[in-house]
Amino acid sequence: MRVVFLSPRYPPEMRQFTRGLAEVGAEVLGVGDGHPEPELKRYLADYLEVPSIMNEEDVIGRVHNWLRGRTVDHILANWEPLVIVAARMRERFGLPGMSVDAVRGFRDKQLMKERVAAAGLRVPRSARVRSVKDVWSALEVTGYPAIIKPISGAGSADTYKVSSPKDMEKVLPYMQHVAEASCEEFIDGEEYTYDTVSIGGVPAYESVTRYFPNALEMRSNEWISPIMLSVRDLDQPHLRAGIELGRKVNAALGMGDGMSHMEWFRKPDGEVVFGEVACRPGGARVVDLMNYTSDIDLFREWARVSTTQTFGASRERKYNVGIIFKRAQGHGRISHMAGLTEYYQRYRPHIVEDTLFRPGTPRRDWKQTLLSDGYLVVRHPDWDEAKRMAFAAATDVQLYAS
Numbered sequence: 456m457r458v459v460f461l462s463p464r465y466p467p468e469m470r471q472f473t474r475g476l477a478e479v480g481a482e483v484l485g486v487g488d489g490h491p492e493p494e495l496k497r498y499l500a501d502y503l504e505v506p507s508i509m510n511e512e513d514v515i516g517r518v519h520n521w522l523r524g525r526t527v528d529h530i531l532a533n534w535e536p537l538v539i540v541a542a543r544m545r546e547r548f549g550l551p552g553m554s555v556d557a558v559r560g561f562r563d564k565q566l567m568k569e570r571v572a573a574a575g576l577r578v579p580r581s582a583r584v585r586s587v588k589d590v591w592s593a594l595e596v597t598g599y600p601a602i603i604k605p606i607s608g609a610g611s612a613d614t615y616k617v618s619s620p621k622d623m624e625k626v627l628p629y630m631q632h633v634a635e636a637s638c639e640e641f642i643d644g645e646e647y648t649y650d651t652v653s654i655g656g657v658p659a660y661e662s663v664t665r666y667f668p669n670a671l672e673m674r675s676n677e678w679i680s681p682i683m684l685s686v687r688d689l690d691q692p693h694l695r696a697g698i699e700l701g702r703k704v705n706a707a708l709g710m711g712d713g714m715s716h717m718e719w720f721r722k723p724d725g726e727v728v729f730g731e732v733a734c735r736p737g738g739a740r741v742v743d744l745m746n747y748t749s750d751i752d753l754f755r756e757w758a759r760v761s762t763t764q765t766f767g768a769s770r771e772r773k774y775n776v777g778i779i780f781k782r783a784q785g786h787g788r789i790s791h792m793a794g795l796t797e798y799y800q801r802y803r804p805h806i807v808e809d810t811l812f813r814p815g816t817p818r819r820d821w822k823q824t825l826l827s828d829g830y831l832v833v834r835h836p837d838w839d840e841a842k843r844m845a846f847a848a849a850t851d852v853q854l855y856a857s
């Protein structure tokens with residue numbers, strides 16, 4: 456089994472997926488920019504360094520030349536900007552896997568909503584906009600409040616909530632560099648994910664994670680310590696409709712083999728509304744959260760599913776797992792921490808990971824990455840207890856920089 460895997464070294468969790476592929480016995484041919492470090496090289500049978508992994512035409516040409524005379528079984532990518540080019544190469548080389556058209560449904564936020572709506576599922580009212588004129592006519596469809604966001608965005612970049620025409624006037628200058636955007640009805644509700652490892656679009660493993668607060672708020676306010684909490688018990692009435700929605704969305708869009716990551720809302724009246732979906736794993740440590748939830752290795756299971764269409768791990772859910780991202784107060788380097796000793800005294804047995812930046816470490820740009828200045832991961836079989844521990848980490852542990 457020979458597999459081409461795009462960008463095995465970036466983002467960092469791609470190294471884990473590369474390891475997974477090697478561990479299920481695949482010969483991994485990596486393609487990316489930059490050199491793989493020795494630890495990653497152990498899992499790569501070969502590596503093609505390209506000047507820019509984002510230059511689709513160039514990458515396709517180079518891979519084509521590089522593979523000449525070798526047979527390949529799969530071409531895979533788990534990073535959002537590369538899912539289309541992987542599909543283009545599969546089609547070009549006649550390999551199995553999701554088609555370009557199917558992948559576009561997971562990548563283009565307007566197309567995905569149209570396809571999901573056509574399956575009879577609830578999506579926000581929305582329109583594709585390419586000009587200021589489009590925006591004003593779209594707002595007649597969506598009403599206020601509305602959301603404006605790039606068609607192929609990530610990380611809530613260039614995403615704004617607007618509550619009035621005046622608000623929109625203020626936001627428009629910030630959208631000028633975005634060629635295509637989606638204007639949507641704003642959905643007021645709790646935000647969750649629905650994640651899967653799928654075989655032919657059918658979930659072999661499913662997971663739900665709750666955001667505290669909703670993603671846009673965590674991405675817009677530096678003082679917030681964002682929390683993501685995986686739900687151990689998926690059999691709860693308030694989640695049922697969201698999980699059902701997720702299964703139907705994947706079926707409607709033609710999910711294939713691999714991981715999917717959907718976001719959805721639950722309104723106060725119980726209605727569930729589709730947010731967005733991607734045919735790749737969630738970022739911001741979502742895969743680690745699932746692994747800690749069931750004590751399994753989904754990096755490896757993704758590889759198994761992608762190469763042999765089998766799933767080999769336990770589906771038992773043992774814990775609610777919370778990740779709490781911290782952002783220091785002040786600029787520069789971390790100077791000191793407060794509350795961490797007491798936090799350990801209270802919760803030590805339940806803390807499974809601590810990557811909080813220690814004094815001396817330069818701060819990360821919280822706008823660029825949700826990982827911010829590090830995070831804590833805690834877990835507990837009881838939801839309320841897990842939530843309490845996660846919120847305590849948000850409020851009682853503080854980092855300072857100067």
Ligand SMILES: Nc1ncnc2c1ncn2[C@@H]1O[C@H](COP(=O)(O)OP(=O)(O)OP(=O)(O)O)[C@@H](O)[C@H]1O
Binds near residue numbers: 611669
């Ligand atoms: N129609 C909507 N109603 C309410 N909130 C929304 C809506 N669309 C987007 N949001 C908020 O903005 C966030 C970012 O939007 P979306 O998920 O579409 O973009 P993204 O940049 O791809 O996100 P990600 O951070 O997952 O990469 C959502 O998670 C949600 O909190």
Ligand SMILES: [Mg+2]
Binds near residue numbers: 610611670718731
């Ligand atoms: Mg999103």
